[in-house]
Amino acid sequence: MRVNKLITTEIKEENLEWYMKLLDKSYNECITILQQKYGEVRDDYFKQKSYERFLKGEIKKIGKGNYSRAKEGLECHHIFENKYICISNQEAIEEFGYPYELQKKENLVYCDICEHFILHTLITKETNGEFGDGGNEEYLKPKINDWFIEGKVPKPEWMKECIRRAALSTRQAASLLKKSNDMLKDIEEKRRREFSAKLKNMSLEEYDDLLKKEEEERINLARKRDLRMKTEFDKEYPKLKKLNITYNTSRDKILNILYNQKYNENYPDLKAFKSAMINIVRQDLIKLLNDSQPI
Structure with a gap:
């Protein structure tokens, strides 16, 4: 069982079981579970005054709050990502004028990399692909694939700590991704149809x-x-209709009938007969069967 070389703790099935159980929850249930697991977020995502000045066009970059627990291998998720896209992205904030309420600590939750991936999977499922999928496809799924399946070691220390905290083997990570994909396969199919429709x-x-x-x-x-092939077949082999033999009857069935009707005394058993007929093509067997029938 291959694991990333950064993971020194013992790999246990409980790790995967925890993630799989979360995938069976609703999005709101999962949020509550993670809030209980990690406690409340320390600070707002952005500083309020900085945020307001940014929206007024007074500054070019928003100052962040002191919420981070990255050194513990934890990420921070915006709870309302099931209703808004790119809540932490400054370009989206500027374009859509998101209210500061979305950035408050009570609207954030801590999670590890796999739990973050699960949150976005649940959002995608519950919103029928309207929200959540971008975060998984562009940010979370590539990390899980690189870190746990490919075994790549990132340079930032906080990312290494993310790997140690989740501690999944290659097999476990693949199982997690598969379950997520299975949950979203109908949405993926819809997305493919939408793309094809757009092209047309x-x-x-x-x-x-x-x-x-x-x-x-x-x-x-x-x-x-x-119907055409059946009509042509019945015309060419009229004696086979009573045997319920059609143009697509299997070679094996034709051999069985031939053996029972004509060759059972010439061979010790059916297996020997089939072995003897192995080089005879199906079309010749059909003709032989038709010719052997009484008028």
Whole structure:
């Protein structure tokens, strides 16, 4: 079981079990559990006066609060990321004018790297992909893959501490990512359809209607093809209809009937007969069976 060389503590199944159980919770339940686990956040994410001055265009950078527990391997998550995008991003703050309320410590929660990933998975699931997915795809999932599956060691000490705290083996990390992917597969499929619809300059509803019509057309063509091939087969091999042999009957079934009707006395058993017929193509077996039937 491969693990990142930074992890010196014993890898236990309890680590993975904890994360898997969190994935089974609702987003709000998970927030409550993590608040109880780590306690309240120490400070607001941004300093209020600095935040207000930034929104007024008086300064170019917002001063951060003293909330960080990065040295303990913990990250800080904005609870309202299930309602707003990029709450900690200054460009988004400037563009959307987010209220300072979102940055207050009571609207933050501590989490380790995997718990942070789980929070975003739950947001993505509960908002049907409207929120949460960007943080996972661009920030959290790549870290889990690099640190725990690829075994890459980052330079910043706080990132190394994140690895030590989560302490997942390669197998455990892969299991966590798989469960998340399975939970979101319907949303991923919807996203693919939306992208394809955009390429065709269609709405999702129009694109889904197009897919439905194309599928109905494929089914109708397959039915017509099946009827044509069945008609041609029955015409060429009229004696086989009573045996319920069609153009797509398996080679194995044809051999069974041939053996039982004609060759059971010539070979010690069915296996020997099939072995003897191994080089005879299916089409020749069909002709042989048809010719062997009484008029």
